[in-house]
Amino acid sequence: MMYKLWMSVYKEFLLLKRDFGGLIILFVMPLVLIITITLIQDSTFRTVTESKIPVVLIDNDKDEISKSVIENLNKSGQFEIVSSLDGKNLTENSAKEAVFKGKFQLAIIIPENLSKDLQLKVNQNVDKIISNFGIGDLSEEPKKDSLPQIINKKEVRLYFDPATQATFKSNVKSSIDKMISQIETKSIYATFQEQLGEGEEPIFEQESFITFKEIVPTVDNKEILPNSVQHNVPAWTLFAIFFIIVPLSINIVKEKGQGTQIRLLTNPVPYSIVIAGKTITYLVICMIQFYLMVLVGMYLFPYLSLPTLDLDGKFFLMSVVALFSGLAAIGFGILLGTIAKTQEQSAPFGATSVVILAAIGGVWxxxxxMPKVMQVISHISPMNWGLNAFYDVLLRKADAVEILPEIFLLLLFFIITIFIAIQYDKKKRAV
Structure with missing residues (x-):
């Protein structure tokens, strides 16, 4: 039995050797893919975090609020404030036109007398509260005929480039709203202080009582922050592993078309041995793909100014996940090759199915x-199981026990697809 299995493996290697160019493509194209995607994503990440976005700011207030907005925008380190274009000071109309033409992503228009009118409104509200509590100066008779000054609402106008993403718009709106809310709160405290306080000592705490702090995993008191390499190497390794479905299914269809399968059936070799030979052969290819990806992440990426893939203490578990992911891909490829009748059926369907599994599995x-419906559907993709297992090991510091559910699903997927392939082959030969 072992001799038959070995000869089946040897046959598969001979078939691959005949198409040496296709074999090289299996290894080279995933490497080109992972390098390209990682460079693009890392460059995008650095652009967002390191470079400044030019923002037009028209300051019609020239008082406390506008100064605070400018100060906070400068402190954020993400924006570069622009007030002139081609040597000319920008107005609201010219700023709007420049933004709508795509020269800037954002224009902020601060209205006139914003700080002054806000203080007047706060004074009115505070005076009303104090008078209702009877804390005001009783020696002064309220003037019945005097009416409070009507202060119209102010609006800070934001102009966005039509091509700007919705998330950027939402973040900018919430940030500016937070700035102005803090200024309003401080104005209210200061006015109460002026009306009720004695001396210079503050009677209200003006610092935020509730703050937010992100807690991330740490090793040796150092924060573990995921980077583009840690996300891309597992994702595109899985994509490369599952793309083995295409050449595997095509080879099976070729054997049926060339009569190789019929010659194999005339020998006392069960179909399970033939499948085992294919499984071992293509599993070796999948593992070589994985190790090439790892080597690129560890040794080539630093020369491309990308983060280094750190697999310290995780190499074995990552290899286990790659192994069972390869089994799942091979099972699907064998099933497709067994069912398909022509290469025109297996090749397009195999390539399309890999793309679909990657899309719903979270690779892209x-x-x-994703929408709620797609989040539920994603759980049926074996790429999703493999990706979660990779992330558990690489980012969440999981041990062998914690990745067992994903490993079990990948193995079960392999067993089910192989079982269906064997049963389909038996039924087809019986007919």
Whole structure:
């Protein structure tokens, strides 16, 4: 039995050797893919975090609020404030026109007398509260005929480039709203202080009582922050592993078309041995793909100014996940090759199915960013199981026990697809 299995493996290697160019493509194209995608994503990440976005700011207030907005925008380190274009001071109309033509992503228009009118409104509200509590100066008779000054609402106008993403708009709006809310709160405290306080000592605490702090995993008191390499190497390794479905299914269809399968059936070799030979052969290819990806992440990426892939203490578990992911891909490829009748059926369907499994599995778009329906559907993709297992090991510091559910699903997927392939082959030969 072992001799038959070995000869089956040897046959598969001979078939691959005949198409040496195709074999090289299996290894080279995934490497080109992972390098390209990682460079693009890392460059995008650095652009967002390191470079400044020019923002037009028209300051019609020239008082406390506008000064605070400018100060906070400068402190954020993400924006570069622009007030002139081609040597001319920008107005609201010229700023709007420049933004709508795509020269700037954002224009902020601060209205006139914003700080002054806000203080007047706060004074009115505070005076009303104090008078209702009877804390005001009783020696002064209220003037019945005097009416409070009507202060119209102010609006800070924001102009966005039509091509700007919705998330950027939402972030800018919430940031500016937070700035102005803090200024309003401080004005209210200061006015109460002026009306009720004695001396210079503050009677109200003006610092935020509730703050937010992000807690991330740490090793040796150092924060573990995921980078583009840690996300891309697992994702595109899985994509490369599952793309083995295409050449595997095509080879099986070729054997049926060339009569190789019939010659194999005339020998006392069960179909399970033939499948085992294919499984071992293509599993070796999948593992070579994985190790090439790892080597690129560890040794080539630093020369491309990319983060280094750190697999310290995780190499074995990552290899286990790659192994079972390869089994799942091979099972699907064998099933497709067994069912398909022509290469025109197996090749397009195999390539399309890999793309679909990658899309719903979270390789391209994170699962949490998908609609609720797609988040549920993503759980049926073996790429999703493999990706979660990779992330558990690489980012969440999981041990062998914690990745067992994903490993079990990948193995079960392999067993089910192989079982269906064997049963389909038996039924077809019986007919």
């Amino acid at each position: 778009v994170p699962v949490f960013a």
